Amino acid sequence: MAPTWTEPLRRQSQKLQRQWRTLPLLDRWLFAEMLGPLLFGIAAFTAVSLSVGVVFELVRKVAEAGLPLWAAGKVLALRMPGFLVLSFPMATLMATLLAFSRLSGSSELTALRSIGVKTWRMVVPALVLAALMTLLTFVFNDVIVPSANYSASNVLDSALGRALSAQTGKNVVYSRFGRITPKEPGGNAGEGLTQLFYAKEFKNGEMQGVTLLDFSREDQQQVLTANTAVWDENRAMWEFRNGRILNIDAANNFTTSANYTSYYYPFTRAPQDVGMLPSDAAQMTVAQARRAEALLVQAGDQKEARRLRVRIQEKFAFPAICLVFGLIGSSLGVRPNSRTSRSQGFGISVLLIFGYYLMSFIFSSLGIKGTLYPFFAAWLPVLIGLGGGLVLLRKASR
Known part of the structure; x- marks a missing residue:
């Protein structure tokens, strides 16, 4: 019988399953433990941020400005990738913290230590997961989010009878x-x-x-x-x-x-x-932002050019937050006798995220003012976060 159109998909699925089975049992087990909290965190943080950032504003425009419901739904769908990107680092922190806290509280990590498994070896799957989330965040942030935000702005403006924002x-x-x-x-x-x-x-x-x-x-x-x-x-x-x-x-x-x-x-x-440059760097890819920076330099607008240099560096530094949060979350959760419920994990995640983003905002402002070089303004919070995570991991290993 000739293969159907699903045959290539079936072969690819079998190949992935074989590759998955080649991973050590310890890594597969820890990955499976983190997957549930990761999906829960993505859903929870996306829902909260969408409600605060988009839904209330769209409801107001529907009620007061006569925005059609179909347009509001389309804008909501187009804005979702931007909020998914924000939820990826937060979900990574929550997943690693909850998964390792549960395993530590049930003495399963203690059992691993008793057979000679080092603490840093337990954390390796979390760092691999965080690295994958970093890559996913960068792809979303540079490929999907700019075009989605651009389309959302155009749909909203045209539905309200305004000129297209790109023009x-x-x-x-x-x-x-x-x-x-x-x-x-x-x-x-x-x-x-x-x-x-x-x-x-x-x-x-x-x-x-x-x-x-x-x-x-x-x-x-x-x-x-x-x-x-x-x-x-x-x-x-x-x-x-x-x-x-x-x-x-x-x-x-x-x-x-x-x-x-x-x-x-x-x-x-x-x-x-x-004149055609988007006013928001979130609507630009890295390549577009670099071109916009060159135009601003030619135009003699040094302040805006410096601001855009900081934003370009942040496009690379922001996805690395997943790695920072993965290290911090796993280091906190892997501590002996650590017990953290889902609600406690959500609260701890919110506090850590707030502190990290506050630090990032301060450094970003210093970069835009010219006090710090754009590279350091974007990457210092990442380096500080990684340093803090390594300190926590060292303490958990004692």
């Missing part, structure tokens, strides 16, 4: 630096700010309320204002519409001005790219 931006500023043309031929005016582009709003592919200052010539400055400006891809120029141009001759203290309906100005399309 709008306010107070767009872009500055370009380069060589300034000197007064005399063969002279040297050096380098500096050549153009400063400002728009009150970028909406539906169009800049509105535009002002451009041109300092590219040493002996003359130019000011262009326009009601709107549109990037012309074919000409690689900006078309300023319904505005006024003012030329200032600094040497002779002379000015000229003229109104226009259409004026083409050679410039980069970077202001449009800046």
Whole structure:
């Protein structure tokens, strides 16, 4: 009989089962003990965070702003991956803490110690599970969450009759630096700010309320204002519409001005790219965030560029929280005669998570202010957490 379409799935399942059986019995047993609390933690923390972060706000919009129920349900489903990512580290902490506490309380870990199993060997499965959760968190955070949040914002805005969020931006500023043309031929005016582009709003592919200052010539400055400006891809120029141009001759203290309906100005399309940047780094992948950082550096917005550097490092550091919590949870639970109920484990997890996130927030703020390098602002909480976990593990091993 010819194989059905389910045959490849069956073979893959059998292969995974064989690989699972090759693991030592101790590891399979501990993995099985942690799986139940892990799934419970993911469900519990996701439900709580969704209720606080999304559900109440959607209910208010349905009641007050007339948001359709289908749109509210779609937004809720699209926002769920973002809250799943938040629940993965918390569930890892809770799973390792509860599983090892139960085994320690029932003297099963004591029995393992009596036959020579070291404490660090008991913790290895928890660290492997935490490493897998770290990888899963990074994949979710970089591949699924940005596009899901982007779609959720668009669904919400379109359902409420607003412009799509990806097509709008306010107070767009872009500055370009380069060589300034000197007064005399063969002279040297050096380098500096050549153009400063400002728009009150970028909406539906169009800049509105535009002002451009041109300092590219040493002996003359130019000011262009326009009601709107549109990037012309074919000409690689900006078309300023319904505005006024003012030329200032600094040497002779002379000015000229003229109104226009259409004026083409050679410039980069970077202001449009800046206007299209998501305001929230959670809607960007790592690659998009790096590109946005480069644009902000070109635009001379050092503060926003520094903030984005911190967020980029946090995209790598955040998944590592699973490893930190896995080490801390297992180290606390593996202590002799440790007994922790599910409710106590939930409470301890909340306290540890609150303390860790508070520390992360403080370091992140210092990084954005420039007090700490972005790398240290993002990774110091992870390193401190790992250090604390190793101390707890050492104490549990005595």
